[in-house]
Amino acid sequence: YIWPSPMLDELESTLYEILPSAASTISAFIQPCDTFTGIALDDTTGLGTGRSNIADWVRTAYHDMATHNVADGTGGLDASIRFEEEQARAENVGNGFSNTINVLAGFSTRYTSIADTIALGLVFGVEFCGGPRVPFRGGRIDATEPNLPGVPEPEQTLDSHIASFARQGFTQEEMIGLVACGHTFGGVQHAPFHDIVPELNDSDNTASVAHFDTTDVHFDNNIATEYMAGTTKNPLVVGFNATTNSDKRIFGSDGNVTMRSFADSPKLFASRCSELFARMIDTVPKGVQLSEVITPLPVKPGRIEFTLDGDILQFTGDVRFWNLPSNPNRVALLLWSDHLGATHNSTLLPSLISTTDYPQGVATYYTLGAEDFSGISLDAKAGIVNMRFMLDGELQTQQDTEAGVDFAVQDAVVFSTSSCFFENNETARYNMAVRNTAKVKSVYIETEMRDSSSHIGVTETDFFSPDPNAPVNAAYTIWTLNVAGSGFNRYVGAEIDGVKYTVLQLLSLFALPSCTS
Numbered sequence: 201y202i203w204p205s206p207m208l209d210e211l212e213s214t215l216y217e218i219l220p221s222a223a224s225t226i227s228a229f230i231q232p233c234d235t236f237t238g239i240a241l242d243d244t245t246g247l248g249t250g251r252s253n254i255a256d257w258v259r260t261a262y263h264d265m266a267t268h269n270v271a272d273g274t275g276g277l278d279a280s281i282r283f284e285e286e287q288a289r290a291e292n293v294g295n296g297f298s299n300t301i302n303v304l305a306g307f308s309t310r311y312t313s314i315a316d317t318i319a320l321g322l323v324f325g326v327e328f329c330g331g332p333r334v335p336f337r338g339g340r341i342d343a344t345e346p347n348l349p350g351v352p353e354p355e356q357t358l359d360s361h362i363a364s365f366a367r368q369g370f371t372q373e374e375m376i377g378l379v380a381c382g383h384t385f386g387g388v389q390h391a392p393f394h395d396i397v398p399e400l401n402d403s404d405n406t407a408s409v410a411h412f413d414t415t416d417v418h419f420d421n422n423i424a425t426e427y428m429a430g431t432t433k434n435p436l437v438v439g440f441n442a443t444t445n446s447d448k449r450i451f452g453s454d455g456n457v458t459m460r461s462f463a464d465s466p467k468l469f470a471s472r473c474s475e476l477f478a479r480m481i482d483t484v485p486k487g488v489q490l491s492e493v494i495t496p497l498p499v500k501p502g503r504i505e506f507t508l509d510g511d512i513l514q515f516t517g518d519v520r521f522w523n524l525p526s527n528p529n530r531v532a533l534l535l536w537s538d539h540l541g542a543t544h545n546s547t548l549l550p551s552l553i554s555t556t557d558y559p560q561g562v563a564t565y566y567t568l569g570a571e572d573f574s575g576i577s578l579d580a581k582a583g584i585v586n587m588r589f590m591l592d593g594e595l596q597t598q599q600d601t602e603a604g605v606d607f608a609v610q611d612a613v614v615f616s617t618s619s620c621f622f623e624n625n626e627t628a629r630y631n632m633a634v635r636n637t638a639k640v641k642s643v644y645i646e647t648e649m650r651d652s653s654s655h656i657g658v659t660e661t662d663f664f665s666p667d668p669n670a671p672v673n674a675a676y677t678i679w680t681l682n683v684a685g686s687g688f689n690r691y692v693g694a695e696i697d698g699v700k701y702t703v704l705q706l707l708s709l710f711a712l713p714s715c716t717s
């Protein structure tokens with residue numbers, strides 16, 4: 201895809217920028233793989249519960265998708281599982297879904313849906329816990345109401361399971377595969393399934409989870425090898441209640457051909473699961489258009505920001521290169537074109553390198569501009585239109601197209617350092633500088649708000665207007681607005697040439713200089 205794209209840029213960063221201090225990322229909730237942050241139904245001891253986030257996440261992705269109907273295109277992976285009404289159904293017994301939503305919905309943003317974070321949870325879970333990379337596409341849309349029921353339950357017959365998977369869009373052979381791939385994680389808990397699993401009285405497994413295989417937080421083909429060897433303790437294969445032995449009926453439904461192939465080849469199992477999990481998370485309601493598979497951009501600018509200070513337009517940001525070959529004599533340059541038709545260049549400063557043991561690759565960051573990280577000072581009139589990068593004498597543009605595409609930058613509406621704070625009534629005067637030659641229709645405050653189902657919406661209010669009294673320079677006019685209250689979920693947005701952009705996040709209003717000084 202072509203940078204910038206708010207949704208794809210964000211998903212791409214989530215997928216590939218695995219920094220050494222990954223504390224606040226999705227992967228922090230599944231590293232180590234037996235991490236469990238939910239509350240087991242009967243856990244009062246605080247000891248091991250036998251449960252894991254990874255198992256909850258994979259099951260949640262499946263149950264959210266399993267409502268899909270290929271015939272009419274309804275249901276699918278759309279985060280409808282977050283609604284209490286859907287969680288209250290017998291087919292969704294247990295608190296694994298609310299646990300999952302509690303963690304993953306927090307990673308959704310205005311640009312990326314909760315449904316995308318559910319899919320990402322599966323992708324990270326599988327990959328970080330021993331499995332293959334599951335190709336990821338973005339763009340799922342959150343349902344606004346529950347889907348129709350449709351998740352298979354263990355006491356149903358083989359025929360009804362085959363019919364159920366066909367309705368979801370999977371053949372019988374794919375059903376066997378998908379169940380085996382899913383049931384490489386986790387197990388069946390006593391509390392919601394006391395007809396299947398007895399109380400285990402194990403202080404390391406307080407939720408009494410009978411695991412599907414001996415490696416329940418690790419992706420591997422043990423689900424198949426133990427089944428074929430006859431040593432399996434899978435409670436849906438060797439459970440005391442034959443009626444609920446659905447894995448036994450499903451796995452054996454083709455004479456064990458599929459399960460034998462999985463037991464014989466961990467490689468085949470991994471590649472088949474990668475395909476089937478991808479099909480599963482890409483099963484979305486009719487009309488939802490997913491992106492292409494998101495691969496790392498070779499060159500990606502980030503955190504681009506502008507500040508107007510008098511006649512100087514201060515420009516900060518960084519650029520990330522993917523899998524750079526090492527070169528001790530590296531010469532890295534930023535090149536840019538301005539509004540007056542001139543081109544310029546500046547040396548990039550090496551800054552950060554991502555974790556080097558992430559198998560997908562290594563991200564290397566450079567800062568744009570001066571040694572003190574203050575960025576690059578541009579003449580306001582000249583400004584900037586687009587940029588490219590030069591590495592060791594080789595030009596780097598966007599490589600999606602043959603001709604190469606420059607990285608377009610928007611300096612039409614920028615923060616002005618003349619913004620200030622009135623102590624007496626705790627109001628901030630936000631001054632935004634609007635480029636005289638740009639087609640700016642409006643500048644306004646955007647407020648982000650999560651609704652009662654965790655979905656983030658954005659409302660536009662409080663429009664800026666040109667300030668006849670503010671100092672003007674040759675390039676920019678000041679538009680102003682007084683803003684009260686705390687800033688944290690508020691942004692300045694602007695409609696420029698028919699396109700809406702978010703140009704600034706309002707942080708603490710108190711951080712602005714005093715208006716009286």
Ligand code: HEM
Binds near residue numbers: 256262354386
């Ligand atoms: C006929 C189809 C299926 C049936 C009847 C079935 C049944 C079950 C049952 C009864 C449990 C126990 C849940 C609990 O105790 O909380 C379970 C767990 C699980 N299922 Fe399935 N399942 C089916 C298909 C799938 C598929 C296709 C996937 C994913 C691709 C999947 C993934 C999981 C996972 C990861 C768990 C473990 C949850 C945990 O330990 O918290 N299942 N399944």
